[in-house]
Amino acid sequence: MMGEFDSIRPYADHEVRAVLDRLLGDSTFLGMLTRFRFPRLAGPLGWLLKPLIAHRLRQQVAGIASVAALQDRIELYVDRTLESATDGVSYSGLEQLKPGAPYLFLANHRDIVMDPAIVNYAVYHAGLPTPRIAIGDNLLQRPFVSDLMRLNKSFIVHRSLTGRREKLAAFQLLSAYINHSIRVDGQSVWIAQAEGRAKDGDDRTDSAILKMFHMSRKDEPFAHVLSSLNLIPVSISYEYDPCDQAKARELSIRASSGSYEKAPGEDDASIALGITGYKGRVHVHFGAQVTSGFEDAKQLAALMDRHILGGYRLFPVHHLAYAQWEERDAELAVPALEHQFTADELQSARSEWQRRLDACPVEQQPWLIRQYAMPVRNYYRVKAGLPL
Structure with a gap:
């Protein structure tokens, strides 16, 4: 009997085995796994690796009959x-x-x-x-x-x-x-x-x-x-x-x-x-x-x-981005970084943030900054009871 939700629902326990067997025979799926596990070898040796991966998977999911x-x-x-x-x-x-x-x-x-x-x-x-x-x-x-x-x-x-x-x-x-x-x-x-x-x-x-x-x-x-x-x-x-x-x-x-x-x-x-x-x-x-x-x-x-x-x-990187953000809210009481994080945390955050900025083309940097700065603005507006 077809259930009302069959077109969208998750699989039930009694369907698990058949779906696993179907996946183990799916060449596209096995190809993706092969590329994921052996990115360098997947091209030239894919034909050899695929059956090996299928065999290994079959062993790992043997006996699994429930979600x-x-x-x-x-x-x-x-x-x-x-x-x-x-x-x-x-x-x-x-x-x-x-x-x-x-x-x-x-x-x-x-x-x-x-x-x-x-x-x-x-x-x-x-x-x-x-x-x-x-x-x-x-x-x-x-x-x-x-x-x-x-x-x-x-x-x-x-x-x-x-x-x-x-x-x-x-x-x-x-x-x-x-x-x-x-x-x-x-x-x-x-x-x-x-x-x-x-x-x-x-x-x-x-x-x-x-x-x-x-x-x-x-x-x-x-x-x-x-x-x-x-x-x-x-x-x-x-x-x-x-x-x-x-x-x-x-x-x-x-x-x-x-x-x-x-x-x-x-x-x-x-x-x-x-x-x-x-x-x-x-x-x-x-x-x-x-x-x-x-x-x-x-x-x-x-x-x-x-x-x-x-x-x-909020992590140190969010505050570092907020300090650089042109749209930051001068009215908001955002505590100083040094009061919230240790010197070691700040140092590692500064170098990681700089690395990300350097990897980002100049015209795209405002959008990178915005991603990390926005949660600071939102968080402190909520804390201050201000409209979002």
Whole structure:
């Protein structure tokens, strides 16, 4: 029997084995893994390496017949990736999440794969069930990517639809699925606060996403529906963004020419760099559950912004960029760097920041500075109770 949500939902335990077997026979997937593991040898020796990698994978996933077992196996790789690409992940606010309660995690969005992976990491290590993850279909161009993501508790957000009626139907289904996941299945959900990454460092909640949560329960008051979803604001802070140069380039081109065309494979490159690139320290803050103080989507978006921006962890690099930013707010009381960080921290931040600036073409530098400076302005405006 076809279920209402079959076109978008994650795979269930009974489907895991068949999907894994399909992946092990997918030449494109094995080719990507070969290039990832052996970048120099993949071209000339790909024909030889592919079957070896398939064999090794088959051994690693032998006996896996559930999503939880697969996540336990994946977790080892996530831990290893975070160890090699960060100077440590810290988190706060997890103690207020009740075991067994499902939540709707609404998070700022900086990195395509690592944002939900790091939230998963925090939740998993706290001994809580990992959330289902909303992922845009624009990132699922290849069947194997879709299979991989849906195996790992991801569900699909149809963004590439153009017709108004199709879009409306897709949002209706998405709304029903998120409500069903939390209220019927008792499963948490992670979703970004806006479509696409905040490339200029300005994390803002799109009220259209909040309206979408309400769409499938239109006959109930907005405030009642949203408070029934156990809404938790999540702030993810990276000390350094591996994709910062690419974002500065895109914003600079957009500002000078009015538009920006992505090159083929650009999303893939962003994903790979976002996973493996150096991030410095990473902090995830889980805010208090938001249950009141709003009547409509606009008011709730403003409230979520205050929670998410106020929960942001600022690192020395953010302050260094803010000091160079032409748009900084002279009225804001931002404490001196020396009062907040050690001399060693500041020294290493200064050299890393200078290295990033030097690598950035002069005309793109204002956009690089803006990415790192914006969170300082937002954080201190929230602290001072000023409008954002």
